[in-house]
Amino acid sequence: MKLHEYQSKQIFSRYGIPIPRGKVASTAQEARQIAEELGVMVVVKAQVLVGGRGKAGGIRLAKDPIEAEEIAAKILAMQIKDLPVRKVLIDEAASIHSEIYLGITNDRAARRPVIMASSAGGVDIEEVARTTPERIIKVHIDPLLGLRDYQARDLAAGIDLPREHWRNFIAVAHGLWKTYTECDATLAEINPLVLTTENRLLALDGKMIIDDNALFRHPEFSEMRDLDVEAPAEVEARKYGLSYVKLDGDIGCMVNGAGLAMATMDILKLFGGNPANFLDIGGGANAERVAAALRILLSDPNVRTVLLNVFGGITRCDEVAHGIVNAMKEVKPKVPMIVRLVGTNAEEGRRILADAQMITAETLVEAAQKAVAAARGGLG
């Protein structure tokens, strides 16, 4: 789960990282009030969960409250990469001497957290990593020991930060480490961390991603979730414990297990079809969950056929079949349905579906070929 800039920076501030004075606004009037309270030149920043806000015109300076109101009105009317801007952050404008990158993330290959710093702050760090990797200093952290002072010092020295700023930099690094661990972040990033002309370090921008698996111990984040970044069907799916990702094709897929769901999408493509979605009904899916899955799947108007592929293990095929029959009464699908049931109670499942006018398949190849033919109008 991604957090907005203003949310991330508020959290940083709680862990002692200095941030600019500022507040978030949902209307242009609020923006003006905030600018009045700040009483200095401000920067108006679109709060959307995509990169490239600056290039799209979503970050602009305003010299006074009236201009802040005008700019906020314009930005709040924008869509950036298809996402509506619902909030703007009004921050005190900073006088920048230099820009630093500082971030902590999980290094999968090293199986440890890694803290990274670069003197090339303020720009896309992945671009820096591609073109001038030597400008990024990386230090791996022992998860049981945490960030040590000497490691933060190594980073400061590595990016040629003048010595008089080391102490402050080390404090920011520790703050970011605490943020990362205590919030169960998979990414906590300050870009840029600026050195101001008044010789202060300030987190001008912030980005955090929280580990979805850890949300159970962070109830405070659940209300911070921005539903705009997810398709409504994805939000609905999560309610039922389903994992759904919408794609561009026309063959709706319902599968148990993430790996098998991906493999099912792949085999459709291999035979010339196009999957409309990824949908994992999970282990031990019951009839209710299956019914919800079918409803969500058919809410996509592009779906011209449905492929149901279930390999029963913990999931029982008869339960799945009951779910399908129930859902069919409710949603009355007008598209052909191809069903493949294998494994636990598969025969019972097939018997339940026998009257339901479905196309059955024995193998994965056969199921994929029939689904592709059906999507082209050749079956059904």
Added chain:
Amino acid sequence: MSILIDQDTRLLVQGITGNEGLFHTRQMAAYGTNIVAGVTPGKGGEWVLDGKIPVFDSVRLAVEATRANTSVIFVPARFATDAIFEAADAGIPLIVCITEGIPVQDMMCVRHYLDQKKCRLIGPNCPGVLSPGKCKVGIIPGDISIPGHVGIVSRSGTLTYEVLYALKLRHIGVSTCVGIGGDPISGTNFIDVLSMFEEDPHTEQVVLIGEIGGTDEERAAEFIATRMTKPVVAFIAGQTAPPGKRMGHAGAIVEGGSGLAQDKIRALQEAGVKVARHPEEIPDLLPV
């Protein structure tokens, strides 16, 4: 022969009185696995499976009483990390964690701690291990595979079942099938299992089932090219997955241009691995 588990496995089930724990305990026992104990804190002294399996309050007590040498974990995600530490500290050399949804920072601590001990963790978020005809630890259905000489290692669950079943239909048997799990950080990776298969005299060929996310398949490819003599066939799921979208498994996501299926397939092919286009093609690619 087989790797990791066999007739000498003395299994302990952590979370044995829960719904899932009990259901799969019954399945594993029916398969012939020697289940010697269960652990549920607060339920020590009870018995399950018609009085056949004693329940203990702690792993340490269970090990002292029954000499269990393998543990399988079915406890919910918020307690699973503790369950792994408990098993490791009780001296269990092989821990199989089925639980899905463990926070990744917890797993980094677990992995770091276990690396300092003589203890192997399989999973989490995995279907477990099956040595057909001998022993089953986890949730892989027993009847979809027959004993033989193909070793299987996989990051997936039901996709693994699909492959086992496709092999069985062609009368191809399996020495051991290891599900290493779909999380970004797991206890055992491809290379660990590949090297065990390379050394196991009864495994003659290996099937590797990978998916998008991370670089474990690429590192496996390097290992296969330089260290393995046995033939390997692979399948990689997620060729049609869009970048930036998590495909169910916490680990199955293409991030920042890495973790693509195409890169993994290329790396494996360059290492001399035959890569199947779909799961049912795997039996055709295994050398006879």
